[in-house]
Amino acid sequence: MKAPILPPALRAALLLSALAASPLGPSPAAATDEALDLCAYKPAFMEEFDRLSVAPRVLNAARWISHTPWNGDFGDARFVDDAPAGPFSIKDGILHITARRDEAGKWRSGLLAASDGTGAGFGLRYGYFEARMRLPPGPGTWPAFWLGTKRPNTDKTPSIEIDVIEYYGHSDAAYSAALHVWYKGEDKKRTTNTVQKIPVLAGSLLDDFHTYGVRVTPETITYYLDRKPVWRRPTPPELDKPLFPLVNLALGSGFPIDRTPNPSVLLVDYVHVYAPDPEGRAARCPGH
Template identity: 50%
Template sequence: MGVRALLYAGLCLCLLGGCAAGAADTTEAELDLDGFRMTFDEPFDSLDVSAWGKPRTRWIAHTPWNGDFGDAKFTDPMDKFPFTIENGILRIEARRGDDGVWRSGLLASVDPDGNGFSQKYGYFEARMKVPPGKGVWPAFWLVGVDRTDHTPEIDVLEYYGHEPKRFSSAVHIWPKEHSELKPWHDVHHTRVDEVLADDYHLYGVMIDEQETVFYFDRRPVWRVPTPEQYKVRVFPLVNLALGSGWPIEETPNPSHLYVDYVRAWARE
């Protein structure tokens, strides 16, 4: 997660031979998953999480590469913070402590050794209710398991709390210093007719060999041609970060992201 202020401003750095992304036709029919099978189902009836996957757990509480971002530290799981489960809903809490430091939570389905759920192609979806308030920055995103030469990143949802009726989706390729690959970044902003924090919504992305299509409540909102670097195994992450270059002085303390489920499907 990076260069957020530039992306938010709408800067498109299409350095892989041109930018062919475009808004999807929202009059298309709702996503039909007939012919797909569910490959990952996290209903959050309970939470199997550890700091780093030792012992092996379904989720870890950090990025596998130990890369924090934003203005809140992602903490190891502890009693009732930053993760709680109630009635099949995960709550991720961001809280400013007595020491003035903000702390929050992140979940990733792959550990530093590459163990855990990942998948090449298919549909990935989370049902979430974002927090209200300036400075909140929740996200649902995918990252490639193999980061040897570059990091493919697909941001299904990024929400900036100061714009309550808009969210962003983004595509990235982050080359390593030794790589000959050029970076690629593009972003799309989806405006809706309601305050997103008022209710749960579905945020999803379909990746296949031809296209990567983003969905809001299972209606397409944006599509890009699938680059070669996305034709790999990716894994989901969900988190509540703060900031992204935006002030957090007015951020509600505490703030909560609610997640009903995280799921993935693959074509039969």
């Protein structure tokens, strides 16, 4: 995904292999001893989607842009700008990102990024990042909540990508999470990923809203589902810049889209980011 994307056939093979091998519940690298304690954090970026502030490619006074900052859009649906008939709408404080076919039969959908190609926008190096979403049903859907490295496009130093969730609609009881370290040279790039299977009794990811989060510290990167830790990785030394959130509904990723529902809708209740602030714990959580 994103910058750059693996070949579709390779992505499909890797995912199918992981799904076949993944145990039910948290992976062996799950951080069961890292319960989330937001008392030690303060709000830093609180997008409630009461209104949408989005520009095409340069933020200016907007909060989001509708493309990746590096102009590296991906998938089998073209990401388009906000417009009256565009992919974004808000109802009762819920963002709807809609993928649909246009009059010519071409798929169109939406992406939001909180930083642009100049390096402007929101970013935080260490903190807790979370989105509350309800995923769309149907094969070929590919929604994601993820973090990119906030920097101008002229900066060619290594970058970090944290995929909090990538969901593939043909497999509605699991999702993928990943950590990428991107280098200009192919031989230095590193990727680790996991597939989280969802126990049947916990309900489908499609039936209700769930929270997908990641906590980034100088030592570890911990991934959460409904604020319960499911995976942990050591923080790579290349993480030396702020991270910014992105959320999107893409299609494909190497999987067919001939049976993808038209339209398909990703529902996003909020995107929240919290900054470390242990000194403020007593004021936020008296008695804890």
